[in-house]
Amino acid sequence: MNMRLLLSSLFYKSPFENLQKHADKVKECAQLFQEAMVCHIGDDCKEYDLLTEQVARMESEADAIKRNIRNHLPRGILMPVDKFQFLQYLREQDKVLDELEEALFWLSFRPRGIPDEVANDIHELVEAVIPAIEKLPELVALATAYFRSKSNEQRTKMKSLIRDIRQHEREADLLERELKFKIFSTIKEALVVYHLIRLVEIVGNIADHAQNASDRMRAMIAQ
Amino acid sequence: MSLDLIVLSIATLVGLYMAANIGANDLANAMGTSVGSGAITLKQAVLISIIANTLGAVLAGGYVTSTISKGMINPALLASDPTKLMLGMFAALISAGICVNLATYLALPVSTTHAIVGAVVGFGIISVGAGAVSWNKIIAIVISWVISPAAGACLAGGIYYFAEKKILSTKDPYEASEHYAPYLIFLVFLVLILSVIFKGLKNLHLEIGFFTTILLSFPIAAIAGLFGRGWLRWQVQRICELQPDRYANSLAECLFAQLQILTASYIAFAHGANDVANAIGPLAAIFSVVKTKAVALQVEVPFWMLFVGGIAVGGGLLVFGTRVMETIGKNITEITPTRGFCAQFGAATTILICSRLGLPVSTTHVLVGSVVGVGLMRGMGALDLRILKNIGLSWVVTLPFTMLLAMLFYKLLTYFLL
Numbered sequence: 001m002n003m004r005l006l007l008s009s010l011f012y013k014s015p016f017e018n019l020q021k022h023a024d025k026v027k028e029c030a031q032l033f034q035e036a037m038v039c040h041i042g043d044d045c046k047e048y049d050l051l052t053e054q055v056a057r058m059e060s061e062a063d064a065i066k067r068n069i070r071n072h073l074p075r076g077i078l079m080p081v082d083k084f085q086f087l088q089y090l091r092e093q094d095k096v097l098d099e100l101e102e103a104l105f106w107l108s109f110r111p112r113g114i115p116d117e118v119a120n121d122i123h124e125l126v127e128a129v130i131p132a133i134e135k136l137p138e139l140v141a142l143a144t145a146y147f148r149s150k151s152n153e154q155r156t157k158m159k160s161l162i163r164d165i166r167q168h169e170r171e172a173d174l175l176e177r178e179l180k181f182k183i184f185s186t187i188k189e190a191l192v193v194y195h196l197i198r199l200v201e202i203v204g205n206i207a208d209h210a211q212n213a214s215d216r217m218r219a220m221i222a223q
Numbered sequence: 224m225s226l227d228l229i230v231l232s233i234a235t236l237v238g239l240y241m242a243a244n245i246g247a248n249d250l251a252n253a254m255g256t257s258v259g260s261g262a263i264t265l266k267q268a269v270l271i272s273i274i275a276n277t278l279g280a281v282l283a284g285g286y287v288t289s290t291i292s293k294g295m296i297n298p299a300l301l302a303s304d305p306t307k308l309m310l311g312m313f314a315a316l317i318s319a320g321i322c323v324n325l326a327t328y329l330a331l332p333v334s335t336t337h338a339i340v341g342a343v344v345g346f347g348i349i350s351v352g353a354g355a356v357s358w359n360k361i362i363a364i365v366i367s368w369v370i371s372p373a374a375g376a377c378l379a380g381g382i383y384y385f386a387e388k389k390i391l392s393t394k395d396p397y398e399a400s401e402h403y404a405p406y407l408i409f410l411v412f413l414v415l416i417l418s419v420i421f422k423g424l425k426n427l428h429l430e431i432g433f434f435t436t437i438l439l440s441f442p443i444a445a446i447a448g449l450f451g452r453g454w455l456r457w458q459v460q461r462i463c464e465l466q467p468d469r470y471a472n473s474l475a476e477c478l479f480a481q482l483q484i485l486t487a488s489y490i491a492f493a494h495g496a497n498d499v500a501n502a503i504g505p506l507a508a509i510f511s512v513v514k515t516k517a518v519a520l521q522v523e524v525p526f527w528m529l530f531v532g533g534i535a536v537g538g539g540l541l542v543f544g545t546r547v548m549e550t551i552g553k554n555i556t557e558i559t560p561t562r563g564f565c566a567q568f569g570a571a572t573t574i575l576i577c578s579r580l581g582l583p584v585s586t587t588h589v590l591v592g593s594v595v596g597v598g599l600m601r602g603m604g605a606l607d608l609r610i611l612k613n614i615g616l617s618w619v620v621t622l623p624f625t626m627l628l629a630m631l632f633y634k635l636l637t638y639f640l641l
Contacts, residue, residue, distance in 0.1 A: 005547065006332045006587055006610065007252045008554035010594060014604035078598045078606040147604070148559060149473060150391040 012077050016144045018069045019090060023137040025062040026097050029055050030133040033100045037126045040107055041119045052104040059101045066094050080147045081220040089220070092213035096133055096206055103202040110195050117186050118179065118196065125175045125203055132168035132210040135161055139217055146221065155221055162214045169211035176204040226306075226640060227513045230313050234509045237316045239535045241502035244323050245335050246539025247547060249498055249586040250276060253490045253570070254540070255551030256590070260563040261470070262483035268548060272540050275488040277533030279495025280503075282419045283578065284529050295340065295364075296347035298508075300355045302518045309512040310640065311350050312505040314632035315342035315625075319501075322625045332614050334585030337621040339501045340364055345626030346633050367582040368618055371573055372592025379569025380596035386561050387602065396475035401455070404482060408451035411489050411568065413444040418496065418575045455481055470560060479560035486567035493571040494586050495533050497578040500524075503532040557604040562597050569593035588614055 036051035069090060073083060107113065114122060139161050146154040183196050254268040263271065301308045319338040326333035340361075347356040390399040420436045455478060463469070463477035470476035507524040540548075558566070570586070570593040577584045591614065598606040 005550060005554075006591060006614075007255055007594070008551045009610055010591055010606055011555045011557055011603075012605040012607040014557065016604070074609075076607065076609040078595070078603070078608050080598075080601040080603065145471070148557075149471060149476070150387050150602075151396060151473070152392045152394060155392070 013072075014144075015069050015073060015079070015086065016140070016147070018065055019086075019093075020137065020140050020144065022062055022065045022069070022090065022093060023140040025058055025065065026093055027134050027137050029058050029062070029097055029100050030130055032058070033104060034126060034130050036104055037107075038123065041114055041123055048108065052101075052108055055101055055104055059097050062094065062097050066090060085216055085220050089213055089216040092209050092216060093136060095209040096136070096213065099202055099206045099209060103199065103206070106195075106199055106202060113192070113195055114199075115187060115192065115196075118183060121175070121179045121182060122196075122200070122203075125172065125179055125200065128168065128172040128175050129203055129207045129210075132165045132172070132207050135165050135168075136210060136213065139165075139214060143217060143220070158217070158221060162218050165214040166211055169207045172204060172207040176200055227309070230309055231509060231513050234313050234316055234506055237313075237320050238502045238506040238532075241316065241320055241323070241335065241339075242499065242532050242535035243539025243543065244320075245498050245501060246272075246276075246536040246541075247543035248323075248327075248335065250491065250494050250536060250540045251544035251547040252551065252587045253494055253567070253590055254487060254544075255548045255555065256490075256558060256563045256567055256594075257483050257487040258548050258552035259555035259558045260480065260483060260560045262480040262560050262563060263487055265545060265549060265552070267484075268487065269537075269541050269545065271484070271488050272491045273534070273537030275491035276495035276499070276537050276540075277530060279492035279497075280499035280529045280533030280536070281495075281526065283492070283496035283575070284499050284503075284524075284533075295343050295357055295360055296351070296355050297357065298518045300351045305512045305516060305518045306641065307350055307637070308518050309509050310636045311346035311629075311633055312343070312508045314636055315339065315346050315629045316502075316505045318342040318345070318625050318628035318632055321628060322621065326617075326621075331617055331620075332587070332610065333617045333621050334368075334588055336498065336501050336583045336585045337368065337618065338625045339505065340583060341622040341625035342629035343505065344622070345629030348626070349630040349633050364582055365618075365622070367577060367580075367584055368588070371577050371582070371584040371589050372595075372614075374576075375569045375573040375589040375593035376596030376599065377569075378572055378596070379565045379593035380600045380602075382568055383562065383565040383597045383600045383602045386565060387600070390475060391561060396473065397478065400475040400478045401452075404455055404478060405448040405452040407482060407564075407568075408485065409444045409448035411485055412447040413440055414572050414575055415489065415492065416440040416443055418579055421579060451485075476560045479564050483560050483564050483567065486564050486571065490567045490571040490574075490586075490590075493574040493578070495536065497574050497584065498586055499529060499532040499536055500583065502535070503528055558594075562594075562602055565597050565602070566590065566593040569596060 032051050032055050036048055036055070039045040039051065040048050070087065073087070077083070079086065139158065142154055142158045142161065145151075146158060179200050180197060183193055183200070187193050187196065250272055254272055257263045258265060258268050298308060301311075316339075319335065319342045322333065322338040322342075323335050326338075344356055344361060390396055390403060393399045417436065417440050420440060458481040459474065459478055462481070463474055467474070470480060503524060507528055510525070510528070512518065567590075570590040573589050573593070574584060574586055577589075591610070594603065595606060595608065595611070597603055
């Protein structure tokens with residue numbers, strides 16, 4: 001840095017760029033996860049391990065992005081949002097990924113472990129969770145634009161997106177509870193019940209973390 | 224050739240070099256803000272700088288010049304020996320030039336203003352003694368270095384806060400910006416006209432009283448605001464509506480980009496009023512000694528010298544500053560026209576006020592303060608405040624360094640030449 005370029009060394013690379021990359025990775029993983037789940041529930045699934053591997057690889061890539069963001073936000077960087085809230089958002093968005101990966105691994109421990117009685121319900125639960133995650137990149141993009149323009153219009157859009165995510169989470173929560181009830185009432189074998197209950201909980205957590213993330217975002221744009 | 228002429232010609236060269244350096248550093252940073260937001264092109268920036276900077280130097284550049292050459296040291300104590308004053312100012316110019324060069328080489332954010340102040344003080348101490356230096360004045364100047372970026376931050380942050388609340392986050396930002404723009408233009412012109420009338424017209428030997436000044440400036444600024452409204456409408460139709468996607472689809476931002484043409488001229492003007500003196504002040508003192516063969520109590524800076532200084536600063540920007548501006552422009556895409564407007568408005572107003580008070584402040588440091596002020600209002604993507612530490616360090620280091628260097632040069636010059 002020198003006097004000549006004093007002004008340009010004042011400007012630091014916005015961490016929102018990398019946050020967007022991270023959110024995009026999360027969305028991609030969610031789609032792979034969905035594919036893997038549908039495959040697993042189906043009769044003859046050959047790609048499951050391949051898809052799990054792909055998700056695991058993307059998870060570690062996303063981890064690298066997360067670390068990059070964290071390691072490059074030293075003290076003395078002034079941001080339009082509270083740094084603490086920003087990192088909390090990142091943490092929750094990253095947990096979505098961790099849980100996606102965890103669900104796939106958990107399922108792989110018992111191949112063909114989903115009985116036909118609950119197969120449809122689990123599929124339904126997965127379908128309910130995915131839209132919440134898919135909205136995260138859009139949310140980050142809107143946030144980037146909002147912090148640049150401070151336009152009320154973008155803020156309103158963000159608020160409605162956050163509301164949507166909350167709605168998805170609520171639906172997923174409802175499904176999760178019904179599904180647990182059904183598992184306990186229809187399946188008698190303890191091992192299967194344990195495996196399924198834990199699976200349902202992990203999938204439910206995915207939506208929870210997506211909602212937590214969006215709540216943090218809401219706090220960032222609070223006036 | 225006599226000693227006088229040799230000193231005068233070398234001093235002129237060093238003075239011009241300093242002026243060019245100031246153009247390449249301070250002015251390039253000031254204009255980079257407009258280039259970065261996309262409000263003006265590189266060529267426009269150069270053109271605006273050369274014109275507005277020279278106008279600033281000629282119309283409003285008197286006070287600081289007299290501070291540099293006589294306010295800090297008492298020339299009466301050197302009255303018996305005008306050659307000493309001449310050599311001292313010469314040593315000061317050379318030391319400041321070396322300091323600025325070294326800072327560029329070492330990549331330190333050193334201000335040319337601070338360098339020259341330190342050098343003149345150094346000469347004062349060694350030639351007459353610490354008693355010749357008006358320490359009160361020096362303390363005021365040093366305090367102003369710290370206060371002026373803070374003042375820029377408050378002004379820029381305040382204006383940004385207002386712009387965000389009343390314009391950007393309203394239902395119709397364009398309508399709001401069109402509504403408030405004439406008032407902003409009014410403010411810019413008011414400060415400009417006040418600073419020109421209050422002191423600058425002295426350069427043209429016109430005396431206008433305080434009340435006449437107030438009576439004159441308000442209506443003129445109001446007329447400028449009214450004309451500004453029409454000009455903005457025309458610009459918006461001509462530029463914004465043809466390329467609606469240019470400023471992130473925001474007509475309000477596009478309108479502010481037009482306003483930034485105004486603030487770019489404003490800051491170049493303020494820069495001329497404040498910074499041209501750094502290079503010209505010592506030169507004017509040398510010139511006066513050579514011409515009158517005596518130490519004048521009041522060094523009148525000739526009109527033409529301010530003009531030449533202004534041109535030299537503009538030339539420095541043109542020759543050495545365009546690449547700097549280009550780089551800055553590319554690196555600070557975070558600056559939107561609204562943010563750029565606020566930062567430039569805050570900086571230019573602070574500089575003009577300081578200049579009016581006779582305080583030589585650093586344009587770039589004030590500008591950095593103003594940008595941080597907008598950032599503190601949560602108006603910037605991510606700012607690296609760690610450079611503030613370097614700026615603080617340069618405040619502490621520059622003064623003693625150029626002081627010692629000027630002392631050394633003065634000793635050498637008097638040893639060999641007298």
